[in-house]
Amino acid sequence: MSEESHDLELEPLMPSPLSPVTRRRALLGGLALSAIGIGAPLSRSFAAAPRSLTAGPGEALLLEKGQPKTRIWLYDGTSPGPILRARQGEEVFVRLKNDLPQPTTVHWHGIRIDNAMDGVAGLTQDPVPQGETFDYRFTVPDAGTFWYHPHNRSWEQVARGLYGLLIVEEAQGGAQHDRDIAIVADDWRLGEDGQLDEASFGHMRDWSHAGRLGNTLTLNGQDRLDIPVNHNEYLRLRLCNTCNARILELRIEHPGIRLVAEDGQPVPPRDLIDGYIRLAPGERADLFMHMGLDPGSTAAITEVSGDQRLEAGRFVYHPTNRLAYRAPPVLGLPANPLPSRLDLGSALAVDLLMEGGAMGTLAEAVHKGETKGIRELVRQGLVWSFNGTAGMAEAPLFAAALGRTVTVDLRNDTRWPHAMHFHGHHVKVLERNGQPSGSDAWKDTVLVDPLESAKVAFVADNPGKWMLHCHMLEHQAAGMATWFTVGI
Numbered sequence: 001m002s003e004e005s006h007d008l009e010l011e012p013l014m015p016s017p018l019s020p021v022t023r024r025r026a027l028l029g030g031l032a033l034s035a036i037g038i039g040a041p042l043s044r045s046f047a048a049a050p051r052s053l054t055a056g057p058g059e060a061l062l063l064e065k066g067q068p069k070t071r072i073w074l075y076d077g078t079s080p081g082p083i084l085r086a087r088q089g090e091e092v093f094v095r096l097k098n099d100l101p102q103p104t105t106v107h108w109h110g111i112r113i114d115n116a117m118d119g120v121a122g123l124t125q126d127p128v129p130q131g132e133t134f135d136y137r138f139t140v141p142d143a144g145t146f147w148y149h150p151h152n153r154s155w156e157q158v159a160r161g162l163y164g165l166l167i168v169e170e171a172q173g174g175a176q177h178d179r180d181i182a183i184v185a186d187d188w189r190l191g192e193d194g195q196l197d198e199a200s201f202g203h204m205r206d207w208s209h210a211g212r213l214g215n216t217l218t219l220n221g222q223d224r225l226d227i228p229v230n231h232n233e234y235l236r237l238r239l240c241n242t243c244n245a246r247i248l249e250l251r252i253e254h255p256g257i258r259l260v261a262e263d264g265q266p267v268p269p270r271d272l273i274d275g276y277i278r279l280a281p282g283e284r285a286d287l288f289m290h291m292g293l294d295p296g297s298t299a300a301i302t303e304v305s306g307d308q309r310l311e312a313g314r315f316v317y318h319p320t321n322r323l324a325y326r327a328p329p330v331l332g333l334p335a336n337p338l339p340s341r342l343d344l345g346s347a348l349a350v351d352l353l354m355e356g357g358a359m360g361t362l363a364e365a366v367h368k369g370e371t372k373g374i375r376e377l378v379r380q381g382l383v384w385s386f387n388g389t390a391g392m393a394e395a396p397l398f399a400a401a402l403g404r405t406v407t408v409d410l411r412n413d414t415r416w417p418h419a420m421h422f423h424g425h426h427v428k429v430l431e432r433n434g435q436p437s438g439s440d441a442w443k444d445t446v447l448v449d450p451l452e453s454a455k456v457a458f459v460a461d462n463p464g465k466w467m468l469h470c471h472m473l474e475h476q477a478a479g480m481a482t483w484f485t486v487g488i
């Protein structure tokens, strides 16, 4: 990237009402610390100095004002962690410092990354011990909304609050919106005292059912997020589900919302019907909104997967401000440099059968090369399998030659949904239950409903050892994890 564009990025200190960064600071409230320096730290990333990122314990107010703070784990003292911003094609250089009481790593979810930087403990790197550092240095080929989180004991570390967004700005020609707003949604399991329910970490009931579901929903770490807006503004909204296991069903009670990207990758813009969007753990969606309601209006952001409509946040229109109306800007985002062609005729065809869990029929599975009965597996915390194997095997699920098209037939033979996450690649969902999926999106996380099948395809164009696992983090820990190789 040229220096010029960096300077543009640093410009927002000018006092325009639409100045992206100052507005973003005002808006993000509880994220204020993290918002400081948005655009600055990484935009000089070709410099030799890394941006530091410290994972450590601390506390945050997750409940209403006046309630106790909750002891959690944070990046740089905030949860969500700082929004890291880079420009497409740039290098990201982050020095992780581990101040946690256990080893950790950082995985850069959705980035088609250099394998050595993928952050998977035990596969691409050793976990970083307490008190030590690790340098992550990689280029970001795709513009879009991505996120980072630990990939070591992630079922615990993510649940304790370790995650943040990595936003990659379009090299050129991004959406012509006025403001860019990130919303990170998480559900926390808190006790009566407002503290994390630690006793239930590792509980087999969660692991064999839906996973660890929380009882307290936050947006950007806040009990109720207020987003100040102005009449006639255009917003780009970046949503990310960082829950361990909950599939969020959000309804934004505002007209005129269009979906423009899924999992960081642009899609042909389409309207959200009734403002409704379903996001599995790990999934992201970019939305484009025209704020056309009257000054003084409010519009709720609600979660509707439970029995009742839960208000998690709202857009709050300035009581008097009106911007002059202007016609909608061009909506489509520029394409990322993804493979242009899937060679399905000569694809490597892989089947992946998911079994196990509560109400399942799993009687035995292979673990560490030995066939074990379900009782023995449960004793080791394993209740799920892929193709009859529970947990990471010695051998990869498949080995693809560099550039080969691969299809994976994901068959969910369980009573639970699973959010299947591919590392290092994005995939297209060709079929669901044998019928054309109707979606042309490039996904890194594919939700497969109970007893559903989904056939996906991708070009294995990123060499290395890559994980493929369920992003319900308890399912991953309890067996739903495998890996594949590309070009080795």
Ligand SMILES: [Cu+2]
Binding pocket: 417, 418, 419, 470, 471, 472, 475, 476, 480
């Ligand atoms: Cu799962």
